[in-house]
Amino acid sequence: MIKKKLGFIGTGVMGKSMAKHLLLSGYPLYIYNRTKTKAQELLDLGASWCESPAELAEQADIILTIIGEPKDVEEVYLGAGGILPNSRPGQMVIDMTTSKPSLAKKIYERAKERGVHALDAPVSGGDIGAKEGTLAIMVGGDREAFQAARPILDIIGENIVYQGGPGAGQHTKMCNQIAIASNMIGVCEAMLYAHKAGLDQETVLKSISTGAAGSWSLSQLAPRMIKQDYKPGFYIKHFIKDMRIALEEAERMDLPLPGLEKAKEMYGQLAAKGEQDSGTQALIKYWNE
Template structure:
């Protein structure tokens, strides 16, 4: 299928990131149908011209390309493989793209089930948080058939700037696990550095200006450390979802017989944060725990 002005895109999951991603597709001129468990969270997109569908099945029947950005692997499984799910109701030759961070094993299962129905499936998790989604500069890591990836490239380009085909089904999810593992330990370092600057009597913002462009530079240091210093712990990415991702990564690493000491430490700290009522805060709220604020 060649993507063109008549391509109908269905978007399921219009939360913190999905809302911006769907919005970019609308601005690009695509006809976009949307579904979200809570309709109120999709109202801004509806007001902007998106077509609301009452069920996943209804959306799947209308769309040529279906993108999902939901919460947990169990949500992905239900959305794709349930009785009212995408694969039972999508058109033949449709493209389905799961952009949720989910299980590589589940991604492979969805791919195989889709193939039986002549549907093209890609797993394409993203990195960049709410900022990357808002500015259409997400990193998009894609698993699945290269032909399907090439066909969907024009759509990916409306949402991201670093778009790489990583290999067969499940490869996108495995790549995202590498991303989350790198972030997990890195976030501990960013929080410790900012608390250290504060306790040493330095101006943390000046410290940040010095270290963010050197060898310590990272997305978290440049984009999330400023939020920490301002006391802004609103979610660009929810702690509860990060814990979910770390659990997936740990399970996969254990299957490969791999040591992950940094990942295990980060998961334990974030679970402590969640137990203290911070599960709906952004990942930068780890600063509060390191600083002894909670």
């Protein structure tokens, strides 16, 4: 069976690993990234380079994107040189960026006008999940499109759940980020408490990471805190963007989220001091300031 041609835009910390899984699964892969050097590993493995989102849209049957800010998503999808103005009926687009639910709905409607299927499918699992192909994927859009995309999503993720109509994937990702935000404060405080109490932090983790306090952040990011490894599996600047979107959506719902507000404030202070490109585990530096 001839495999569909895939397009991938955004070969950053997570995107590069996701695209690599698709390429090694035997799919013809077309790549676009603002910085070509970040895609070089994929090009060396046989991916084809495109000079613009428009060129990529002309080549691929299914296009996946994982970019940065909502404004970047809007430009890539809806700008004159973007995907949808240069699309054709029958194509599918899957935006895996964490972005605004309202923008996901807008892209869905524009895609529908062009006869293109659109899904919003943000992911969770950081650089580790991307490398291991075990990402959680939260999907919004038409169920039929989700079912058609499932073989592709299965290559890069494990916990893949259809959440509902357009924007539902993005709303679910906001729930994910809200849960992580306050939890990260707790993880930092637990590690600091262990240190101040004279305990071995790694030994403490062996006990608490598998009990009621267990979480992905505790298991995967607390060890990085202990080692003072602040390399980004997920950038602070991107987490701040996600928290901002969640707070904007919550305000529309008249829903106060004090835990999220506090986490955003703390991360904002770190970013202002030059930590915006550090991983989210660098929150523990807040107590060192």
